[in-house]
Amino acid sequence: MSLKSGLATFVGKSTYTLLYGVLHRGGTSLPGKLATKIDPNVMKSYAEKYDVILITGTNGKTLTTTLTTRVLREKYADVITNPSGSNMMQGITGTMLTAKLKDKTQRPIALLEVDEANVESVARQLKPKAFVLTNIFRDQLDRYGEIYTTYEKILKGIRLFPGATVIANADSPIFMRGDLPNPKVYFGFNHLQTTNSMRAPHNTDGVLSPTDNSILRYHFMTFGNQGDYFSVTDDFKRPALDYAVTSLNKLTPISSNFDIDGVTYQIEIGGMYNIYNALAAYAVGRFMGVSATQIQKAFSSNAQIFGRQESVKVKDKEVTIVLIKNPVGANQVIDMMKTDEQPFSMLALLNANYADGIDTSWIWDADFESLHDTGIKAVATGGERYKDLYVRLKMAGFGDHPVYQDLQKIVPAIASMPTKRVYILATYTAMLQLRAELKQQGYINTGMGD
CATH class of the missing domain: 3.40.1190.10 (Mur-like, catalytic domain)
Structure with a gap:
């Protein structure tokens, strides 16, 4: 290991120790970011x-x-x-x-x-x-x-x-x-x-x-x-x-x-x-x-997987958080929801940050129309690009429905859904924001990387 590489390793490990051991914060990007600035290799x-x-x-x-x-x-x-x-x-x-x-x-x-x-x-x-x-x-x-x-x-x-x-x-x-x-x-x-x-x-x-x-x-x-x-x-x-x-x-x-x-x-x-x-x-x-x-x-392990069909209890609601990011994935999530024999509600959250993909045109290739053949009882939309998703679901035949640009209002929105089972479909950064809100309100005990 070269001197530069050794210094980069020391800085990365020290930053990680500070984040986890002292500040009790997660994440591996910052240690890696600092280390690669010193030695990209x-x-x-x-x-x-x-x-x-x-x-x-x-x-x-x-x-x-x-x-x-x-x-x-x-x-x-x-x-x-x-x-x-x-x-x-x-x-x-x-x-x-x-x-x-x-x-x-x-x-x-x-x-x-x-x-x-x-x-x-x-x-x-x-x-x-x-x-x-x-x-x-x-x-x-x-x-x-x-x-x-x-x-x-x-x-x-x-x-x-x-x-x-x-x-x-x-x-x-x-x-x-x-x-x-x-x-x-x-x-x-x-x-x-x-x-x-x-x-x-x-x-x-x-x-x-x-x-x-x-x-x-x-x-x-x-x-x-x-x-x-x-x-x-x-x-x-x-x-x-x-x-x-x-x-x-x-x-x-x-x-x-x-x-x-x-x-x-x-x-x-x-x-x-x-x-x-x-x-x-x-x-x-x-x-x-x-x-x-x-x-x-x-x-056979039933451990939860971060943001991937993660189950959360919100008051009396059984909430499932599912990541969506492109039409094929969204359609597979829709097909999964179709296997639910119980009535359910859907809350869809759309952001368009770098990690989500800035182009949101893919939502028009997601087959939301097919949800009419299921036990869906209510829909709502939210996130930073809620207007795009609102129009998409309205065009899919769901008419006027509640919108929540402010994710602080999501938890009360979930509680007001008419069904016990609620699916939340969210793009990546919307999912992170949602989890942060749920964690702050005590519904989730772990964060990313915990």
Whole structure:
């Protein structure tokens, strides 16, 4: 470790100690920010000390990282991670600098969620053993551009390490682009056995064949551009799966029961999209030598996941906080709500800060209209861009409804909802603001990174 690197490490660790030990505040971004100002390459000294696994993609990074951490801790004593979703260079640097290891005899694992645009810079310093690719959907066009631009950002990091294993969602055809020499592990869904042929819905992104850019067809689709695809112009098709969901047994708003390769698993969170996250965690676990029995035990944990279908009791209301940020994710949340057999209310919060994505046009591709076929009894909108969301829901047929630009009014608003069950759909910074308000009023005891 060079003198500059040593100083950067000292400053980062000291800042972390001050924040947590003295001021009792969370967060790893500030320690990482200060350390990288002194030495932008401070993490290089950690590359040889860890087996590094990077998880990236549009949706599901945080939950996949959380589930994978639980899986790996069934076998490994030291698995460090960035559980709060601080997934850019500064946050990841802070995570590496402040990690506390327990077992000196076992090689530690750094399992890190990484923002798509940061894969190259993080990989360059940490030399990953594996890259995990969840999916790529249209998201934050102001930051990433279209989906092929986003994937190219990820590929720049993977191409630096041709020996690293790529653990990819094979149901997403975009991941078949790039002609990578890396070892590959593929996961996906094989829950339907059919020879049907179907086209994707007209507004689906990412359905071009990587061989000749023709429009792919599907034997079945799960959601977004994902499914069992094939080309009608050549012999391109979805590759054989190493690990597959073979049955969807029961889906509710709060749990998912499914089979992977014939063995039953359950996670205490709803939505088909979260089964993909569990499947990714399963694939990483098997890659790292974790047994199926150990994975079943890891999945059975019902610990809350920050901002991801987090359940909060507000007076007599059962509140579920769900992160939304793009049309595919929003539609999956809507589909999850459709599995609720009880009446419910919905409060949607929209911000458009840098971390949310400044472009809010995606709300017009979210299928709010389909909620009319559910037990929804009331809607309300809020957040800094409440006017946009108000118009969207009014156009979806929900008419005039309450709006709450001031999040201090959210808790009374929740209490006034006509149903016991309330779903709050929020973009990232709106979710942070909401949690801060709920924490201040005593409804949440933990904050980000606690």
